[in-house]
Amino acid sequence: MIKLAANLSMLFTEHDFLERFAVAAKAGFRGVEYLFPYAYAPHELRSALDDNGLQQVLFNLPPGDWEAGERGLASLPGREAEFRDSVQEALRYAEALDCPRLHAMAGLLPAEADEATREAHMTTYVDNLRFAAGELAKAGRTLLIEPINTHDMPGFFLNRQAQAREVLARVGADNLRVQFDLYHCQMSEGNLFANLEAQLPYLGHVQIAGVPGRHEPDVGEVNYPAVLERLAALGYDGWVGCEYKPAAETAAGLGWGIAYGLQA
Template sequence: MPKFAANLTMMYPEHAFLDRFAAAARDGFEAVEFLFPYDFEASEIKTRLTDNGLTQALFNAPPGDWSKGERGIASLPGREEEFRQSVEKGLEYAATLGNKKLHVMAGLIARNQNRDEHRAIYLKNLEYAAKEAQKAGITIVIEPINTRDIPGFFLNRQDEAQQICDEINAKNLQVQFDIYHCQIVEGDIAMKLKRDMKRPNAGIGHIQIAGVPERHEPDIGELNYPYLFELIDSLGYEGFIGCEYKPKAGTSEGLGWLKPYL
């Protein structure tokens, strides 16, 4: 039976952020994830988790200046020290919140920039992040993201992400398989899940879902999620599946798809 985590950045926008934990618990979620916790003290978020019996599944390390359009700094030349500080801060929050997976975003690359240079920086930074995270028993995950939603994002394909993990060869570096992004860029979701789930050096560390193409509930759009959930179960995935979608109307009213799995 799949286990789901409500993404509190996208879900429950009708509530203030700290009130979304209780709302998710009332709807039957046992875990949550979100993009960033850094506007709040870690202890304040931990209290919301504990009070509502929730597990923290995942969040992102600081991504640079989000308000100015930055979407990660892991591949950006000249930002190495800032990246190390972002990993340190992410691990500090994880120590309090209890999650064992931390996502680091690759960042953007312009058409006139040197991709090989960005890739070399990316690998060096990921190697550092994995080494530091290993001390805390935490897995670093990297996520291919489609360039329709985030134009210029450096990492786009599942096979490229797996290759990067293979090159670094750290047991605690894995790929975050977002089915929404993968469907837009590549398709052939089931075969990619089968290919990558059991890879010896990397594999899939976290899964996220949303309907395609509008990124609403998973029962809206072109994908057959009940089939994919059954497949994911059969492949032995034991982690949480993050519900990173934008509710079409009210969040709770759109959770009919979830009821068979509660």
């Protein structure tokens, strides 16, 4: 059974952030995710979840200076202390929100990075993920890594599914999993069925969006009904995050989700 979670950083942006929880619940979502919770007090977010019968399924660790263009700390040499602090801050929110999964964004490579620079980032990445996975394991939570395409996020360190499996093997933590975004996979390498099957033992979360444009998943080149049917047939029983940018008003574009319990 496919369980859809609304990404409140992208959906229902016609409303103030804390109002989006109620609108998402009214639309039939039972889970929510978003990029970052840190602009709000944990008790505010907890109340928004409880008041609307929603589960918090995912959010990201602090990413560094997002407004300045940073996209994660996990692979950045010299920022290890800041990364470790970010893990503790994320765990504080995860405890309050009963959130089982946290995503550590890898961060960006410098322009024209050479092989030595890439290897330095990989070494830092593995060490940081091993630390974070250990801290999350103490709290009974899962750490996620996500390959992100470099068309949308130029220079992002982790961008292919095989690379994610290599990282998991190097880290060797049972609670480190892959956040499989079908949009990013299609943009980077395609072969969605084959990549899903290869990644199945490592899946921790799935996300969807239409390709190209990152709009509703019923628009574009991906046959999402077939992909989601295949995902269910493979036995995946986790959440599917709707991390897309509505082409117009959010509710007007939810017709694709009626088959999965949404109310258009």
